[in-house]
Amino acid sequence: MKRIVIALLAALLYQGSYAQQQIVLKGTIKGDLKGYNKMYIYSRTYHDSAVITNGHYTINIPFKEPVFLMLYPEYIQAQRQMYVPFGILMDKPVTYTVTSDIEKGMSASVVKGSEAVELLQAYTKTKETAWKQVRETLKKEFGQPWMDEKSPRHVEFETRQKALQQEHLVPLLQQLVKQHPNSFAAVFSLGEAREMMSADQQERLYADLSPAMKQTKEAMEFHQFTEGIKNSAVGKKVKNFTLPDEKDQSLSFSQFKGKYVLIDFWASWCSPCRQSFPHMREVFQQYKDQHFDIYSISIDKSKADWLKAVAQENNPWKQALDNINIAGSGFAITGVPTTYLISPDGEILMKEVGFEPDGSGAIEKKLAELFGGAAKPGAKPAAATKTMKAVPMTPMQ
Numbered sequence: 025m026k027r028i029v030i031a032l033l034a035a036l037l038y039q040g041s042y043a044q045q046q047i048v049l050k051g052t053i054k055g056d057l058k059g060y061n062k063m064y065i066y067s068r069t070y071h072d073s074a075v076i077t078n079g080h081y082t083i084n085i086p087f088k089e090p091v092f093l094m095l096y097p098e099y100i101q102a103q104r105q106m107y108v109p110f111g112i113l114m115d116k117p118v119t120y121t122v123t124s125d126i127e128k129g130m131s132a133s134v135v136k137g138s139e140a141v142e143l144l145q146a147y148t149k150t151k152e153t154a155w156k157q158v159r160e161t162l163k164k165e166f167g168q169p170w171m172d173e174k175s176p177r178h179v180e181f182e183t184r185q186k187a188l189q190q191e192h193l194v195p196l197l198q199q200l201v202k203q204h205p206n207s208f209a210a211v212f213s214l215g216e217a218r219e220m221m222s223a224d225q226q227e228r229l230y231a232d233l234s235p236a237m238k239q240t241k242e243a244m245e246f247h248q249f250t251e252g253i254k255n256s257a258v259g260k261k262v263k264n265f266t267l268p269d270e271k272d273q274s275l276s277f278s279q280f281k282g283k284y285v286l287i288d289f290w291a292s293w294c295s296p297c298r299q300s301f302p303h304m305r306e307v308f309q310q311y312k313d314q315h316f317d318i319y320s321i322s323i324d325k326s327k328a329d330w331l332k333a334v335a336q337e338n339n340p341w342k343q344a345l346d347n348i349n350i351a352g353s354g355f356a357i358t359g360v361p362t363t364y365l366i367s368p369d370g371e372i373l374m375k376e377v378g379f380e381p382d383g384s385g386a387i388e389k390k391l392a393e394l395f396g397g398a399a400k401p402g403a404k405p406a407a408a409t410k411t412m413k414a415v416p417m418t419p420m421q
Contacts (some may be wrong), residue, residue, distance in 0.1 A: 030351065045087045046084050046085060046086050046087050046117055046161070047084070047085040047086075047087050047091075047114050047116075047117050047118070047119075048082065048083075048084055048085075048119040048120070049065070049082065049083040049084075049085060049112070049114075049119075049122065049126065050081075050082050050119060050120070050121050050122070050157040051063060051074075051076075051080065051081045051082070051083075051095075051121070051122040051123075052079055052080055052121070052122070052123050052124070053076060053079055053081070053097070053122070053124040053125070053126065054079060054125045054126065054127075054421050055125060056063075056126065057076060057097075057098075057099045057126070058099055058102075058103070060097070060098040060099035060101075060102045060103075061076040061077070061081070061098065061231055062074070062075060062076065062097075062098035063081050063095060063096075063097055063098070064077055064095070064096040064098065065083055065085075065093050065094065065095055065096070066093065066094055066096065067091065067092065067093050067094065068293055068326075069325050069326055070085075070091070070093060072085070075248075075293025078374065079357050085114070087114075087116075087117035089241070090113070090114065090115040090116075090208055090212075090240075090242075091113075091114050092111050092112070092114075092212065093111060093112055093114065094109055094110060094111045095110050095111070095112065095122065095130060095133075096110075097124075097126075097130065099126070100130075100214075106132075108129065108130070108131045110130035110131055110133060111234075112135055112141060113140060113141050113144050113208070113209065113212055114137070114138070114139070114141065114335050115138055115140045115208035115209075115212075116137075116138045116140075118137055118138055120135060120136065120137030120138070120139060120141065121135070121136045121137065122134070122135050123135075138208075139207060139209075140207050140208040140209040140212070141202075141209070141380075142207040143204060143207055144209040144212065144213070147196070147200050147209065147213065150196055150382070151193065151196055154192040154193050154196055155192075155193070157188075158185065158188045158189065158192055158193070161177060161188055162181070162184065162185060162188070162271075163174065164237070165184065166181055166184075169225035182349075186220065189220040190220070191371045191397050193216075193220060194217075194220060194221055194225070197213060197216055197217060197221075197229070197265055198225075198229065198232075200213055201213075201214075201229050201233065202232050205232055205233050205234040205237065206233075206234040206236060206237055207237075208237070208240070210233065210237065211233065211237050211240050211242050211243045211246075212242065214229065214230070214242065214243065214246040215242075215246065217229055217246070218246075218249055218358050219317065219358060223250050223253045223254060226249075226250040226253075227250055230243065230246060230247050230250065231363055233243045242327075245352050248349055248352045248353035249352040249353070249356055251353050252351075252352050252353050252354055252355055252356035252357075253356045253357075255353070255355070256354065256355045256356050256364070256372060256376065257371065257372065257376070258372050258373065258375065259371065260371070260372050261369075261370045261371055261372075262277060262354070262366055262370045262371075262372060263354065264276060264277050264278045265277050265346065265348070265350050265354060267321065267344035267345060267346060267347065267350065268344060268345055268347060268415050269342065269343055269344050269345075270330075270331055270334050270343050270345075275342060277319075278351075280317055280319060280366070281368070281369075281370065282315065282368050283315045283316060283317045283368055284311075284315060284316045284317070284365065284366065284367060284368060284391075285316075285317050285318070285319055285365075285366040286304075286307075286316075286317070286318045286319070286363055286364070286365055286366075286387065286391075287319050287321060287355070287363060287364040287365075287366060288304070288318060288319065288361060288363050289321050289322075289323060289346075289351055289355065289357050289360050289361065289362045289363070290320055290321070290322055290323070290360050291323050291324050291330075291360050291415075292322065292326075292329045292338055293324075293329070293333065293415075294326050294331035294361065294415045295415070296359045296360075296378065296379055296402030296413065296414065296415060297360050297361040297379075297415075298333070298337070298378070299381070300379040300381070301337050301339060302359055303381055303383065304318065304339070305339065305340065307383075307391065308339075308340060308341055310395075311391060311395050314395045316391070316395065317337075317341060317342070318342075319342050319344070320332075320339060320341065320342070320343050320344070320345070321343075321344050321346050321350065321351065322344070322346060323351050323357065323360060324344050324345065325347050327345060330345050332416055336363075341349050346397065352369055358377075358416065359377060359378075359413075359415055359416045360376050360414055360415055361377075361378065361379050362375070362376070362414055363375070363376050363387055364376075365387045365390060365391075373390065374386060374387050374390055377413075377414045378389065378413045378414045
């Protein structure tokens with residue numbers, strides 16, 4: 025009990041000591057901006073900008089908790105140059121400096137400030153070298169460093185890729201956490217483990233964190249995700265959970281008992297999610313009278329954005345906002361859209377990541393098998409004619 029109290033106090037001191045403070049981001053950018061003198065900074069829930077004067081700019085950011093924000097120069101947008109997203113982890117209300125060169129690209133920028141951002145930058149470079157080894161090996165063995173999901177060798181390719189990640193990338197992340205258990209850089213990097221590490225490996229990774237870091241929101245959500253891997257296995261029974269609907273009324277999953285339920289995890293900012301809804305409405309209309317229902321759960325961090333999207337889509341099934349991280353703790357969601365088909369007695373039957381607009385997805389085939397027939401194809405936008413992959417969830421939105 026004493027250890028738990030100490031850990032909680034440490035976490036509160038870590039988070040509470042920064043209340044009502046701000047981050048100062050000072051940037052220097054070398055090169056000809058061709059008159060496009062703005063620097064944008066953003067995340068899914070934050071947007072701001074600054075004017076670049078004589079190669080310098082300053083952005084003040086209110087600090088409530090650690091953030092990961094992306095920098096986007098106006099000249100790249102104006103000249104339609106290819107942009108590789110460049111983000112900065114800012115875990116403390118201190119001054120961060122960013123030194124960039126137009127000719128080298130934003131990804132070559134040097135960031136200084138807290139220990140965490142500098143540690144993360146060094147780790148990222150080491151990781152890039154490891155990824156290069158993975159890609160070169162895949163190219164040598166398969167003729168290319170990537171493979172389309174519809175390729176007959178895709179399963180073989182994916183298995184080999186995961187093995188190479190275990191060999192080259194997993195040890196780097198394990199070393200980072202073990203050597204820097206009290207750094208937010210270690211906590212931030214945990215998200216990488218969701219795709220390439222087993223549940224047991226993830227548990228050991230979490231165990232290596234310091235007591236204070238274990239109590240951060242990001243670390244606790246990672247720990248919940250590990251539990252979600254176990255909870256969401258096919259054949260498992262869904263544990264009852266309650267979320268608020270768009271009218272702030274409590275919606276319990278037990279209300280769906282006795283029906284086949286398609287649980288749809290989505291977000292207002294997810295284009296494939298929004299594009300999937302017209303066809304999902306067709307599926308709903310076809311099967312709604314056969315003990316079938318759809319339940320959409322949004323992972324939005326902004327309630328206002330979620331409510332706006334709900335109103336715009338006007339879907340004829342129940343909606344809820346995930347304010348307790350059921351996406352992680354119950355279903356181990358790594359990207360949206362992701363759907364689960366649940367049996368009338370609450371058993372997980374299938375999982376599907378992404379969306380097939382032509383009705384050829386595994387879950388739709390199962391529905392046709394259960395109820396007979398197939399979803400009637402309808403008019404779809406040009407953007408929805410091909411398989412749409414899930415949009416990955418970021419560690420910090």
